Amino acid sequence: MSDINLMELTKKAEHDLADIFADIDDIAYQNTERVIDSFRTHRVDDTCFAGTSGYGHDDRGRETLDAIYADVFGAESAFVRHTIANGTMAITIGLYGLLRPHDIMLAITGKPYDTLEEVVGISGQPGNGSLADFGVGYRQVDLLSDGSIDFDKADEIIKAEASRVKVVFIQRSKGYLDRPTLTVEKIGEIVKFVKSRCGAYVVVDNCYGEFTETREPTAVGADLIMGSLIKNPGGGMAESGGYIAGTARAVELASYRMTSVGVGLDGGATLGMNKSLIKGFFYAPHTVAQALKTAHLAAYIFEALGCDVSPRWNERRADIIQTIRLGDPKKLVDFCKGIQAASPVDSYVSPEPSPIPGYADEVIMAAGTFTQGASIELSCDGPMRAPYIAYMQGGLTYESGKLGVLGAAKRLLGNND
Numbered sequence: 242m243s244d245i246n247l248m249e250l251t252k253k254a255e256h257d258l259a260d261i262f263a264d265i266d267d268i269a270y271q272n273t274e275r276v277i278d279s280f281r282t283h284r285v286d287d288t289c290f291a292g293t294s295g296y297g298h299d300d301r302g303r304e305t306l307d308a309i310y311a312d313v314f315g316a317e318s319a320f321v322r323h324t325i326a327n328g329t330m331a332i333t334i335g336l337y338g339l340l341r342p343h344d345i346m347l348a349i350t351g352k353p354y355d356t357l358e359e360v361v362g363i364s365g366q367p368g369n370g371s372l373a374d375f376g377v378g379y380r381q382v383d384l385l386s387d388g389s390i391d392f393d394k395a396d397e398i399i400k401a402e403a404s405r406v407k408v409v410f411i412q413r414s415k416g417y418l419d420r421p422t423l424t425v426e427k428i429g430e431i432v433k434f435v436k437s438r439c440g441a442y443v444v445v446d447n448c449y450g451e452f453t454e455t456r457e458p459t460a461v462g463a464d465l466i467m468g469s470l471i472k473n474p475g476g477g478m479a480e481s482g483g484y485i486a487g488t489a490r491a492v493e494l495a496s497y498r499m500t501s502v503g504v505g506l507d508g509g510a511t512l513g514m515n516k517s518l519i520k521g522f523f524y525a526p527h528t529v530a531q532a533l534k535t536a537h538l539a540a541y542i543f544e545a546l547g548c549d550v551s552p553r554w555n556e557r558r559a560d561i562i563q564t565i566r567l568g569d570p571k572k573l574v575d576f577c578k579g580i581q582a583a584s585p586v587d588s589y590v591s592p593e594p595s596p597i598p599g600y601a602d603e604v605i606m607a608a609g610t611f612t613q614g615a616s617i618e619l620s621c622d623g624p625m626r627a628p629y630i631a632y633m634q635g636g637l638t639y640e641s642g643k644l645g646v647l648g649a650a651k652r653l654l655g656n657n658d
């Protein structure tokens with residue numbers, strides 16, 4: 242493998258990827274147009290960048306950004322807050338907002354993301370206040386072996402307990418599972434399937450999916466979508482935060498869980514964060530395009546180096562995650578070290594596997610990021626379990642993403658300089 246000429250391989254990769262890169266630019270253009278149109282409609286101006294304190298009443302920037310997210314995501318309503326600590330918290334707010342004792346949450350795309358296990362109550366200590374502790378039932382329909390939805394199994398469960406199924410939960414992105422990511426079109430099919438059978442809310446963990454296509458799941462009928470601002474929609478600018486968007490009633494219920502019943506979105510000091518959140522949303526379509534190009538390049542290069550990769554270099558994307566199956570713990574560690582060493586921040590740090598709260602296995606993470614843990618910035622992580630898959634994502638600029646990918650490739654080839 243070490244006689245591979247990386248320079249030549251990269252040149253060939255970029256030549257072969259030219260049409261795909263052009264498509265990605267076109268998606269970014271269309272999404273930017275929708276963002277700018279919405280900024281114009283809502284008359285974004287300097288007054289939006291001022292912060293509020295205390296109760297945060299009459300915060301024009303906050304209210305404007307809420308309206309812009311709703312517009313751009315094709316939703317009736319939305320809220321965006323820097324005080325939402327991460328994606329897990331955004332999803333938790335949504336689930337607790339909608340589910341009541343004796344209701345059932347039906348996960349239709351297999352097990353939800355690792356950090357949600359304790360929220361749902363499929364792992365963790367009883368008594369911590371999981372949904373299970375509150376008497377919310379949980380049913381799971383695993384994906385079929387080809388990655389498609391098991392509609393027959395879901396149909397059985399809905400038929401048996403239609404009046405209790407309150408939330409049908411979809412995870413758009415693969416997360417830490419070796420499965421395909423759902424396209425928005427596919428999510429639309431699930432929405433139709435659910436709505437023709439019962440009155441459940443369709444709730445989507447939208448992490449990593451935003452702006453990879455020209456519409457979001459809310460545009461095809463999802464009742465609620467949630468995500469993290471240190472991933473796609475923060476555009477690499479937001480210092481922290483999360484968002485929830487969806488139908489007016491579902492968003493209202495979520496807002497009551499976030500603040501208080503009755504208070505909802507009536508307040509919430511922004512402390513000077515508005516500008517970075519608004520500017521981040523402006524950048525997000527472009528930043529996501531940079532990350533997508535980085536992912537395609539990585540797929541091409543590592544496939545050429547003999548790894549199983551998903552998606553493949555020429556496959557369309559519905560999220561920014563690239564998995565590279567390394568098959569060996571040392572290679573996974575080496576890969577992460579290569580990414581880390583090429584990063585703009587903390588390049589001298591050498592990542593090691595360690596336990597992370599909310600995750601069952603040890604995890605290794607490479608993240609030389611301006612914003613701690615931001616995975617819209619080039620980053621890579623993987624649970625230390627077979628088959629030792631690196632989940633790589635992000636890249637604020639294609640150029641820096643490319644440097645990271647080549648850094649990891651050199652490491653795997655045994656060239657450590």
Ligand SMILES: *Cc1c(COP(=O)(O)O)cnc(C)c1O
Binds near residue numbers: 329415416446469
């Ligand atoms: C990142 C992510 C989450 C939330 O994770 P946080 O680290 O809490 O932001 C949830 N689901 C998926 C699929 C994710 O990728």
